[in-house]
Amino acid sequence: MTKYEKPMVIANDELAEGVFAASGCYTVTATRHQEPQTGRVNVRFQVNAHHDASHTCDVQYLTLNFTKPVQFISTDAQGAELVSPLSKDSASNTIVLKLTYHNNRTDNIGIGDVTVFGDGDVDVSSASMTDVSN
Ligand SMILES: [Zn+2]
Structure with a gap:
């Protein structure tokens, strides 16, 4: 059993928008695919992560913090399972x-279709990825 520990997230205001320097061995960026819209809609994000470490790993937690509450809809990311919240209805x-993902020491992950439902101007405020030891 692996115990989940909430990763520490450090937002770096000096970097370009949507770029976050996370603790641990990943740098994660998250950018919205579409312009802000009015009303409640599906909003799709591009998430890129760069692994910079001397180890490999096979299981990761991706944490996305949003400016407003959203419901998770879908992603084709490899092996993706919703860990929190416990239900897509929440x-x-x-x-x-x-x-x-099997991440070698300096691998890049690109996920083009993280889709959530919420206000059309919602954005990602911070993003991080952490390894889960097997
Ligand atoms: Zn790592």
Whole structure:
């Protein structure tokens, strides 16, 4: 059994918008695919993560913090499972996904279709990824 620990997230205001320097071995960026809209809609995000470490890993937690509550809809990310909130019916400012990429020491992950439902101007306020030890 692996115990989930909430990752520490450090937002770096000096970097370009949507770029976050997370603790641990990943740098994660999250950018919205579409312009802000009015009303409640599906909003799709591009999430990129760069692994910079001397180890490999096979399981990750991706944490996305949003400016407004959203409901997770879908992603084709490898092995994706919704960890938090426990139900897709629940709206939350934080979504945690478990992923199963085999990451070599300096691999890049690109996820083009993280889709949530919420206000059309919602954005990601911070993003991070952490390894889960097997
Ligand atoms: Zn790592």
